[in-house]
Amino acid sequence: MIIVMKPKAPKESLEHIVNVIRTSGLDAHLSEGKEVTIIGVVGDKSLLKLSNLEIAPDVDKIVPITESYKLSNRKFHPDPTSIQVGSASIGPDSLTVMAGPCAIESEEQLILIAKSVKKAGATFLRGGAYKPRTSPYSFQGLEEEGLRYMKKAKEETGLATVCEVISAESLDAAVKYVDMVQIGARNMQNFQLLRQVGQSGIPVLLKRGLSSTIDEWLNAAEYIIAEGNSNVVLCERGIRTYETATRNTLDISAVPVLKSKTHLPVIVDPSHASGVRAYVPPLAKCAVAAGADGLMIEVHNNPACALSDGPQSLTFAQFDELTRELKAYAALSGRSF
Amino acid sequence: MIIVMKPKAPKESLEHIVNVIRTSGLDAHLSEGKEVTIIGVVGDKSLLKLSNLEIAPDVDKIVPITESYKLSNRKFHPDPTSIQVGSASIGPDSLTVMAGPCAIESEEQLILIAKSVKKAGATFLRGGAYKPRTSPYSFQGLEEEGLRYMKKAKEETGLATVCEVISAESLDAAVKYVDMVQIGARNMQNFQLLRQVGQSGIPVLLKRGLSSTIDEWLNAAEYIIAEGNSNVVLCERGIRTYETATRNTLDISAVPVLKSKTHLPVIVDPSHASGVRAYVPPLAKCAVAAGADGLMIEVHNNPACALSDGPQSLTFAQFDELTRELKAYAALSGRSF
Amino acid sequence: MIIVMKPKAPKESLEHIVNVIRTSGLDAHLSEGKEVTIIGVVGDKSLLKLSNLEIAPDVDKIVPITESYKLSNRKFHPDPTSIQVGSASIGPDSLTVMAGPCAIESEEQLILIAKSVKKAGATFLRGGAYKPRTSPYSFQGLEEEGLRYMKKAKEETGLATVCEVISAESLDAAVKYVDMVQIGARNMQNFQLLRQVGQSGIPVLLKRGLSSTIDEWLNAAEYIIAEGNSNVVLCERGIRTYETATRNTLDISAVPVLKSKTHLPVIVDPSHASGVRAYVPPLAKCAVAAGADGLMIEVHNNPACALSDGPQSLTFAQFDELTRELKAYAALSGRSF
């Protein structure tokens, strides 16, 4: 880290800072410029934690230099990671397509959808059993009953399965029925849940928070990995901006940025990012072109009557057409599905 | 709600919509304009929940008219609410000052701070026992031990106490030791936790999410009240914007906006909003001038050595001076503390 | 437009509104719901302009229904527009690649770059002669001298040329030398300049403002077209969000959104959107996959020594490789270049 002093900081202020740094067991390098002096701190900055140097006399600002996430950081793990989930693998050599309804509504519905998306090329079935909804008066999901349908659908189709968890209880239930759990955008910084998911060891799909920076997102992944579970896949699902033409703004640049900052696989959810069915196919192609390792897409047998997020769900015919097109895009970067 | 049709929508599309509305037991009013036809839906729109009319043929868009929150809505509860917490009351007739350290560090420290902030006029002691931190490697709080110190501090000073909870377990512990629990910004849409807090009946300080709209915030309050707990106080603590000169951007307009939309009390946290000690006093005065019912301010016996958020904490002398000034601002709107 | 009344609005308030509407020559349709009454206004709402009904007694809010832009609106011009610029055409049947340096530095440099990008497939040469720079102490461009080099480069290569204008004077100069003028992000709502560009009749590349909504952008296009110049091409170049990992956040969803809202061609500038050279190729592919009609990419003979935006410029070799790859992406939607 770098400490930038105010112009004309007196000698005693400089000496105070240097003294704090050195008595913490660290090394201080001074660069005296015409306008300001800066002090480079070399060593493990956590040793400084009890000295809030931002408020020491004549300090202008502190500039951090290294990222606080280590286990998820590509600087220290240069090779991209592949993660095995049930029968499927997520990583640089394939294009993973996860598809299914926003909310699980019944066993028949789920199995109908599972068979259809499998035929089109999906290797994962998604479906919500615990639904975080803005209003308490909206449909909240079938809970454990929904998880049982997921297990059934897996038995019938062989698809890997992924379900959102929202609490310790839902996690305890989910590990019994599905292959992968999802941490939704609203829980990306529910650190208690991150730790529990980390301890469970189950593969995790970690969605980006509604307005989380990429740094905060990788720190959230760090919470999981620090508990010993390195099976983490990141999922970009749109961020909150001032633009209201789409429900969220898909931050497609996050894909190449993540590829440079972390070794973890990255997938994209164009359904939640846009909230509008017509925009899902172009954004799905986009994600593949940007280098994503996979997609999560909402598909419903009858979107007009879906209990949740119908307006962004594709019909079976639309999903079939999209996967046909996606195969050509995937082939351009040597991937298949 | 209003359904806006596309220009030149054919008659059959209109008839289809009107039919769906009427068979749901609702009434449809058509306004045929030169360019477009709009359809007003009259009645309880939840009856329509299985018909996603956004994707019906020739629909341009759906415009909601009424808010989904009812219990927290001032339209239906015109008088402002006062909430009694321990020995203190939060509402339109007083100015409530909550003060204390970001994180509880030891019993001695907490009691020292409690006595000092009480002398300056605070009626609430705040202090974090469970700390949600961006990085897993930062100090995470003393947990239940910290709660015990809060109880001790209350016994010694008579201050009401408030502590953040982050999970079912921390809530179960907190209700035994403190007067009010806080839902932090990162958990504002942890709907499971909102419901549990609602069921507990304990007074709740509900902080605004990092990038939550005022509508989403009032829907979060609705989750708590819908469980039978109407002791909810809202706390504006800054929102995420592109500006980096402050840690967050204090949305001071939220105070008058909330006063018009809800009957619940509103307080402001200038410490987390700015992240910079020097900006806390002007923003605290601001909050009072804008009509807030109270303030939450971080105070520390030795900010340079605070384990969390030291750079935004006031010293005892700074807090004394601020409360002296705040009394004059409070008096201008007939409040005192 | 829709006028939403407050709950229990008295009869006189309703009558007042209806009276204002009808005496303005418009029609009012009432829908009386259980909670609120809404009033649909049918007809040309500009007739109401002297009555600010938002502040009439008991009005809760006004909801606009139709867009204020008409000439750029796809609702009234369903077929996509192709625009001819010099020897090149921008529209649905081709993929237009504009390339060149951020700032024009010398005649030799510009011609060297022009020849290289032409060989790789570009049909447009871009280059800045008037540079809007955040700091007054940064390089501000060669002005008219730069325009002369553009003309020279066009004569040598046959490329169509595009240059940013920032004022009436620079526009007067530009029309003498180049085929198309660009309105930059910072001038998207410089309405005086928009009108002047509209009157000039020259083809216009209209970049999106730093934090403009798509609606504001289409209204800016409307300013130009309303002056009789319908040769407008829109250019998405990233919007301002809280995320700092890229200079701006490329709003790739804007491409399909614009395709549904306007008949004008849409291109994407991945160089300014990201500000980082390594992210330009994946974002360029993205733009093609999303359905953009073209790309604007910064290319420099020696990025390490560029006078402006070197860090986001591609070298000749990088641009060659990118265009080779882009041809395959373009082919997937039946386009070539």
Add this chain to the structure above:
Amino acid sequence: MIIVMKPKAPKESLEHIVNVIRTSGLDAHLSEGKEVTIIGVVGDKSLLKLSNLEIAPDVDKIVPITESYKLSNRKFHPDPTSIQVGSASIGPDSLTVMAGPCAIESEEQLILIAKSVKKAGATFLRGGAYKPRTSPYSFQGLEEEGLRYMKKAKEETGLATVCEVISAESLDAAVKYVDMVQIGARNMQNFQLLRQVGQSGIPVLLKRGLSSTIDEWLNAAEYIIAEGNSNVVLCERGIRTYETATRNTLDISAVPVLKSKTHLPVIVDPSHASGVRAYVPPLAKCAVAAGADGLMIEVHNNPACALSDGPQSLTFAQFDELTRELKAYAALSGRSF
């Protein structure tokens, strides 16, 4: 500035950077840490302008240390500036109230408003003659005719006058009639206009851009001052965020932030910030409590019939009541008006 190298950057890369720095006439200080090496550059960094070190081999990132604005920077001009405009003064010893209609509509209207706001305590008359409007079909202002009415109103009341300019022509006209010109939010980075206003020498009210950072804003002020005109007053008027309950989000923290970063006076416009009349009084009090040097408030004789922004304009009675209250708030910081 600081250059941060990638982990394990080879010696040759370090030597290359140090060589570029030293041959530019600057000094390089190395701090070799366990993970990374950083290089402090000491001296006038503009000497480095032809070397884009961000893209040199093994460079991770460049961190700027000093601000690019100098003349507007409080670090180099520690005393707050007072600016004399006509009969009025703006600065730390007074509270300046500017009031008037959004748009000038007629001579009678303007003089009527001028007399009323003067009686209530305003020392400045505001009024728009050139109106930048989102849609080309909205009222665009009376232009030079409006300026003549401003002059008349000044002669009748003695108020200082301020009018927005949007181009070289409107500036040429304005300097003949009014005391101060305003650069609106949409032109904050119209650098050509900033330079022209700088050359004119007339006092300038520089509004913050819709989504400008404080740094960009002070760089815009620098453009004006660098031309020899140091009569610049900054006006916070709300920034664009995701929240739609108010038209913009008043960034009230900008007041104390600016007070620490610049010596220029700062005023606040609560009318444009909120867009809603009911929120103007609490936000005006807020601005005074935060330490602003003044206010700009829209007042209209008949808001329901205003040609522009009626819904945010105060009536005469509302403005009278507000100024009575504001005097008490101003007194708390030793100011009067």
